[in-house]
Amino acid sequence: MLNKLNNVYLRVFSFIETEKPTYPLLFFRMGLALICIGKFVVLYHNFLLFYGQYGLIQWSLSKVENYSFAPHIGDLALYLSHLFHISVDQATFTILTIFFCSCGCLFIGLFTRLSIIICFLLHLAFVNTGTGIVYGVEVFTQMALFYALFFPLNSTWSVDAVIGISTYKKSSVGAGMAIRVIQLQMCAVYFSSGIEKSLGIQWLNGEAIWRTFMMPIFNNYDLSWIAFYPIIPILMGILVLITEIGYIFFMWMKNIRVFWLFLIVSLHLNIGIFMGMWFFAAIMIFLSLVAFGADVVSDISDYRRRKQNLKAM
């Protein structure tokens, strides 16, 4: 019995503490920095409307909706405003500039650890301030920033490695653990999302797809004709459920995961095309690529090698 338990422990241990190449962490670091910058560049002309002191959700209101100790742009901006004798709006834009600079440092891997801490705290403060406008893209960006705090992001190609702050490693156990954590997290995300969707009737009878297409705010294309071919939304709804629930099983299967990654990427591209949620689509595709992209690449190269060997024979 003890031997069996020990075996299970060793198997779990070797599954988590596996050595993997560090290049997915480079992709993770640069992609995350670009998404953080892009999100706020798009919002720039409405920045004070969403995050300003007297914006749509005033600071006093968003402060109440959060824990008192949670970081908030209001606290930082008021402090900066008193310190440098600038207006509160100017201080708010100064915080955004600091955020952009730390994202830039994160992108090139300069003072990576410090820049990720600043990015994490400021993004969290932005999320807490714009509490009324938070949707999936904020949740997943914040989650990725949280994980980035613990990942060895400067052990891959980075300025830190060039100037001697860190050492470049082609592969490491730290990189392997980081990828495993993202893989487990993404499996939890899709499995729970798929199960919750399947608990309602709308995803099984096609109404969820139909309603999404018909909601005036998402109505980018006239797809009202599908009401006369209900089999299309029914199949689409069921395919979404299969893709999400199947993620936890098929992404671990060599060769099949290429197809499953394609399904997940297609699902999110469709969310981008039909709902206009491009940043949400980008962060979800990005996280799946970080999690399983390297495995898929190695599956494809294995397949090519096998094919070449067969030809040679």
Add this chain to the structure above:
Amino acid sequence: MLLLHFSLVFITVSHLFELINWNPLSDIIGIYSSYSYANRNFGFFAPTVNEDYVLRLKTFAKNDTTGRNFPLYQPDTENKIRYLTMLWHFTEDNSTSQMDLYSRSWGLYCMNSNSTVQEVKISLSKNKVPSMKQYRAGERVTNSLYYQTTIYAK
């Protein structure tokens, strides 16, 4: 550490904490979630698709009886999503106190944007999307008033 982290993720995504119903655990989950965002409910548009809302703000200056529509945002896609998210938060739990707080915030935003505004009429309407069967029978998207209030400058 990893085991503890994923235990919290599992307890949240599986809704186990609702069954356990133990306040200290809910507090730990809440605080951890507010920083990590890893232990959240990830069921977007689940089990049903959210409703679609339209917000209209009409501002009135002193002695003005006709009023002016107040444009809230530049209608690019990303801002539209955030705007709709705000309206989903507004209608969450159907809490009138939350709706009143949000509407005061919107009213004040209009008054701060234009100092001549004395009165802001806030109307939120809901778009009702018919089912496929109803659509085939001739029904179309209808719009009905969901919430209305007026905010006055002191």
